[in-house]
Amino acid sequence: xxxxxxxxxxxxxxxxxxxxxxxxxxxxxxxxxxxxxxxxxxxxxxxxxxxxxxxxxxxxxxxxxxxxxxxxxxxxxxxxxxxxxxxxxxxxxxxxxxxxxxxxxxxxxxxxxxxxxxxxxxxxxxxxxxxxxxxxxxxxxxxxxxxxxxxxxx
Amino acid sequence: xxxxxxxxxxxxxxxxxxxxxxxxxxxxxxxxxxxxxxxxxxxxxxxxxxxxxxxxxxxxxxxxxxxxxxxxxxxxxxxxxxxxxxxxxxxxxxxxxxxxxxxxxxxxxxxxxxxxxxxxxxxxxxxxxxxxxxxxxxxxxxxxxxxxxxxxxx
Numbered sequence: 001x002x003x004x005x006x007x008x009x010x011x012x013x014x015x016x017x018x019x020x021x022x023x024x025x026x027x028x029x030x031x032x033x034x035x036x037x038x039x040x041x042x043x044x045x046x047x048x049x050x051x052x053x054x055x056x057x058x059x060x061x062x063x064x065x066x067x068x069x070x071x072x073x074x075x076x077x078x079x080x081x082x083x084x085x086x087x088x089x090x091x092x093x094x095x096x097x098x099x100x101x102x103x104x105x106x107x108x109x110x111x112x113x114x115x116x117x118x119x120x121x122x123x124x125x126x127x128x129x130x131x132x133x134x135x136x137x138x139x140x141x142x143x144x145x146x147x148x149x150x151x152x153x154x
Numbered sequence: 155x156x157x158x159x160x161x162x163x164x165x166x167x168x169x170x171x172x173x174x175x176x177x178x179x180x181x182x183x184x185x186x187x188x189x190x191x192x193x194x195x196x197x198x199x200x201x202x203x204x205x206x207x208x209x210x211x212x213x214x215x216x217x218x219x220x221x222x223x224x225x226x227x228x229x230x231x232x233x234x235x236x237x238x239x240x241x242x243x244x245x246x247x248x249x250x251x252x253x254x255x256x257x258x259x260x261x262x263x264x265x266x267x268x269x270x271x272x273x274x275x276x277x278x279x280x281x282x283x284x285x286x287x288x289x290x291x292x293x294x295x296x297x298x299x300x301x302x303x304x305x306x307x308x
Contacts, residue, residue, distance in 0.1 A: 008272065022283075025306070026180055118162065122162055122164060130165065140294030141291075145172075145176045147287045151283075152182035153182070
């Protein structure tokens, strides 16, 4: 074997266990939340778009900022927003005096759907995530993923 | 407002903060790990398939069990495995004396690619996840997502 590269630092058995719990748990959680939202004709990515727009001034956000806020690639976001525009949940517009691109607006229909879906969604987040674990572990998960955000931003 | 349904139990500000850190952190982590694997022509879902097959007796697993092990739907798995079969990484076969379905086998090419990609992947998991947080928080994340697996299985 080549000795030029450092030997891989494999995970210990315990470290692997945690990693695999995370992979399985996060996949199952996403499936459950998607299934909850399906009855409203939404998936988790679309729901996050509705939330982000609903909280913005004038309920509108530049597409470039929206992509970052909902952590989707520009191409995936464009695809999703087109679908949502066809369902009258959002509208896109570009302003002639603003050359910084296209805005997405939340429509009244979109706001109504968000308000209808939110209780079911939040109940799912509580049942399958927040209340599945102890308060201490929940706080630790918050610290842990804030640290992941920093580590992946480097 | 109707009083037939119980009022939604919205998340507190602190609970929301944790939830959003998780959403953002897990999305960024997946992006990073996918980007790492792209240089080997793999994504995270395909990598998990290679790992699962490599650890199985005779390096083969029934498609139905593989779907569960890598937490993919049967339709998504079929799609992914077809792509991997075209790249000679896995092979499918059905045994005439076993009516319980189709098996996926890891090929030598698949095993070699896994061995080539593993050091980079593990380094990414360490840098962006394991070592991003304290050991205590890492252990808490393990407990938390094991609890999520239980909660979502109900």
